[in-house]
Amino acid sequence: MHDLLRLSNEDLLHQIGKLQTLIGAAPIPKELGAYRSHIEQVCEGLRHLVRRNLKDLEHNNPDTFVNILNQTQRVTYLFELVNCRFAGPIIRSQHGDQLGLAVLRWLHDEHPKTAGRPFALSDGGFAIYPPEEWPSVYFLPSSRQQTLQYLPLLFHEFGHLLYVLHKPEMDDLVAEFQVIVSDTLAPMTVRGRVGSERQDQFRKQTVLVWYEWAQEFFCDAVGIEIGGPCFLRAFTSYFRVRSLDQFYTPRAEQLKSHHPVTWLRIRMLVDRARKLGLSTESEEVGRPWQETANVLKVREDYEGTWSESFFVFLRKMLDDMVEEAQPRRFRPEEASPPADTRTRTPISLLNEAWRVFEESPPGFKPWEKSAVASFLEEV
Numbered sequence: 001m002h003d004l005l006r007l008s009n010e011d012l013l014h015q016i017g018k019l020q021t022l023i024g025a026a027p028i029p030k031e032l033g034a035y036r037s038h039i040e041q042v043c044e045g046l047r048h049l050v051r052r053n054l055k056d057l058e059h060n061n062p063d064t065f066v067n068i069l070n071q072t073q074r075v076t077y078l079f080e081l082v083n084c085r086f087a088g089p090i091i092r093s094q095h096g097d098q099l100g101l102a103v104l105r106w107l108h109d110e111h112p113k114t115a116g117r118p119f120a121l122s123d124g125g126f127a128i129y130p131p132e133e134w135p136s137v138y139f140l141p142s143s144r145q146q147t148l149q150y151l152p153l154l155f156h157e158f159g160h161l162l163y164v165l166h167k168p169e170m171d172d173l174v175a176e177f178q179v180i181v182s183d184t185l186a187p188m189t190v191r192g193r194v195g196s197e198r199q200d201q202f203r204k205q206t207v208l209v210w211y212e213w214a215q216e217f218f219c220d221a222v223g224i225e226i227g228g229p230c231f232l233r234a235f236t237s238y239f240r241v242r243s244l245d246q247f248y249t250p251r252a253e254q255l256k257s258h259h260p261v262t263w264l265r266i267r268m269l270v271d272r273a274r275k276l277g278l279s280t281e282s283e284e285v286g287r288p289w290q291e292t293a294n295v296l297k298v299r300e301d302y303e304g305t306w307s308e309s310f311f312v313f314l315r316k317m318l319d320d321m322v323e324e325a326q327p328r329r330f331r332p333e334e335a336s337p338p339a340d341t342r343t344r345t346p347i348s349l350l351n352e353a354w355r356v357f358e359e360s361p362p363g364f365k366p367w368e369k370s371a372v373a374s375f376l377e378e379v
Contacts, residue, residue, distance in 0.1 A: 001065050002057060008072055009053045016047045016079060019087055028093045031101035035118040035135050039086050042078070049075050085129060089120030089137055096146045097121050099372055102379045103151050103346050104138060107158055107226070110328045113165045114158075121145065128157035130164045148353035148368055150238060152223065152231040155327075159219030162325040169324050174214040177317045182207045184307050205255045206305050213260040214317065218325075220265055221318045224272050228330035229281045230350040232273055233358075236266060236285040240292055247293050251303035263289065264306060271315065278335070349375055 020043050028036060053068050053075075100121050108114040117136070124139035138157055144150040163170050185203040187196070223231040239246050239262045245253070246262040254261065266289050273282035293299070334348040337355070344352075349371060357364045 001062070001069075002060055005065065005068055005072060006054065006057050008076075009050050009057070012050045012072070012075060012079060013047065013054070015083070016043055016050065019043060019079075019083055020047070023087060023090050026090050026093055028090060029095075029098050029101055031098070031105045032090060032093060032120060034116070035120045036090050038118045038135050039082060039090065042082055042086075046075050046079055046082070085137065086120070086135070089122040092122065098376055099148075100138070100140060100145045100151060100154070102376060103154060103350075106346050106379070107154065111162070111326070114161065126150075126153050126157060128160050130161040132164050132167075136161050148350055148372065149357060150234050152227040152234040152350050153238065155223040155226040155231055156219045156235070158226070159222030159325075159327070160215070162222060162327060163215055163218060166324050170215075170218070170321055173317050173320050173324070174211055177214055177313055178207050178210055180310065180313045181210050184309055185304070202251075202304065209255050209257075209305070212258045214314075216259050217265065217268055217314065217318060218321045220269055221272055221322050222325065222327045224269055224276065224278075225322055225327045225329050227347060227350060228276065228335045229278060230347070230354050232269060232278065232281055232285050233354045234350075235269065236289065239266075240289060244296055244298065247296060247298045248301060251305065254303070254305050260305075261302060263293070263300060264302065268314065268318070271311075272318070276329075277332075344375075344378075346375070 020040065023036060023040060023043065026036075049071060053071055056064055056068055104119055104121065108117055108119060119136045119138065122137055122139050123142055123145075125141060126144075127139040129137040129139075138154060140150075140154070144153075182203060185206060187199055220235070223235065227234075248263075249257065249261050259265075266286065270282040270286045273279070273285075330347050330351075334345055335351055337352060353364075353368065353371070356367050
């Protein structure tokens with residue numbers, strides 16, 4: 001056992017040292033400075049633990065092997081977490097990351113609970129890894145990182161971080177809504193044993209899946225709260241022509257999904273857009289969804305996972321969650337063309353990007369290049 005533990009820890013020491021070299025040598029933009037410092041401290045802490053294991057093994061005392069094994073397993077787990085999840089954004093860092101990182105820096109600094117909190121950007125589908133005690137890693141598709149139109153979808157991912165930072169209160173609000181779901185889906189009459197068991201199982205599964213769905217609706221609400229029209233346009237444009245399952249998904253597939261059917265999310269976004277005074281924009285994005293559904297010959301049907309009676313309660317839950325999380329709300333002047341580009345915020349820039357694109361797609365590329373360059377000079 002002694003030799004196995006020694007070899008395992010020697011390997012860990014070698015791997016940690018290699019990763020530290022890669023992390024230290026990576027050229028990074030200034031926005032990643034705090035993130036790299038945090039990960040370097042974690043690596044150095046792991047290195048210290050491994051050296052202590054090796055020192056303890058010098059005594060060759062079998063009574064200590066269990067403790068050393070436990071410590072080695074813990075270090076191995078944490079090192080693989082750093083190596084697989086947190087090191088990549090530093091090592092893969094490139095000049096083109098500056099746009100996304102600058103928007104994220106502004107976004108974090110605008111909220112008291114995230115100001116100064118380390119974060120990073122990596123490649124992948126839109127997502128976030130938001131552990132409370134670690135830096136957050138945002139994932140974006142490669143081309144979306146260096147263009148303006150879909151950066152507003154970061155605001156949805158930021159919502160997941162806000163949920164984590166307010167988790168006890170958020171979970172309480174979701175639990176209240178789950179009671180509504182459970183009560184609504186309770187059968188009015190008792191069927192035979194087999195039918196009753198099947199119905200009860202469906203109700204339990206639906207209540208459980210609404211825990212994750214409620215978080216997605218909340219993050220959508222955060223997105224439009226922060227970005228206003230640009231989030232609404234980015235979200236609807238991103239999903240509208242992807243696949244039929246954005247409009248209809250069979251019940252069995254819904255119950256396996258972390259996300260509710262996108263058409264239902266659109267309905268709630270349109271409702272929140274109206275609440276935020278974006279009536280014109282809500283009509284502009286809601287109508288094409290219905291037109292697309294008509295072309296696909298699909299009708300709105302959630303096969304029992306949604307009831308119209310949920311609508312009022314879901315709206316109230318989202319209001320309460322947004323009130324708890326306090327995301328920065330877009331300002332009226334940020335939703336319309338800025339009079340002075342010197343006062344332009346990331347939100348006004350992203351809203352302007354969608355206006356330019358919709359009014360003149362051929363002229364968008366040169367405009368975007370100039371606008372991004374100006375923005376990065378200012379931050």
